[in-house]
Amino acid sequence: xxxxxxLGTKVISLGVVSNPVIPxxxxxxxxxxxFDFLIDTGADCSMIPASIAETELGVKLSRxxxxxxxxxxxxxxxxxxx
Amino acid sequence: MTTMxxxxxxxxxxxxxxxxxxxxxRENGKVLASSLTYRGLLRTxxxxxxxxxxxxxxxxxxxxxxCIYAG
Numbered sequence: 001x002x003x004x005x006x007l008g009t010k011v012i013s014l015g016v017v018s019n020p021v022i023p024x025x026x027x028x029x030x031x032x033x034x035f036d037f038l039i040d041t042g043a044d045c046s047m048i049p050a051s052i053a054e055t056e057l058g059v060k061l062s063r064x065x066x067x068x069x070x071x072x073x074x075x076x077x078x079x080x081x082x
Numbered sequence: 083m084t085t086m087x088x089x090x091x092x093x094x095x096x097x098x099x100x101x102x103x104x105x106x107x108r109e110n111g112k113v114l115a116s117s118l119t120y121r122g123l124l125r126t127x128x129x130x131x132x133x134x135x136x137x138x139x140x141x142x143x144x145x146x147x148x149c150i151y152a153g
Contacts, residue, residue: 001083002083008092008093008094008095009093009094009095010093010094010095010098010143011095011098011145011146012146012147012148012149013146013147013148014148016095019093019094019095021092021094021140023138023140030134030135031135032135033134033135033137033139034137034138034139035138035139035140036138036139036140036141049120049141051119051120051121052120052139055120055121055124
């Protein structure tokens, strides 16, 4: 089902650019609560900050397998699979 | 059939000056709490007795920061 939403913007050093962020409900320990998500059709997977996974979803990061995700900078970011 | 998103979105461009680099919690487009960390935001939400179910939480990128997302 297609969904329409206003295209937001943000300011970067090169000027104003599109920032397609929409609120989506996430099932947490407190019930469904909305979080802003960036719409990125080129992303391989969806991710949330580790602090949100721990506090809102009750994820035990110490028990999750870890990996390195690489971006254009090449140095890598540690991620947890959940 | 296309559906319009029911929840109100917000343009981060207007928020970056004051909230850039911070987690925010907003309701009906108005920012009710902000913090440098998510845990700090939760503490502020609890302190102000805000209804978590009605708040939309997001992170406002720093003004002028360029974010490159790897595909």
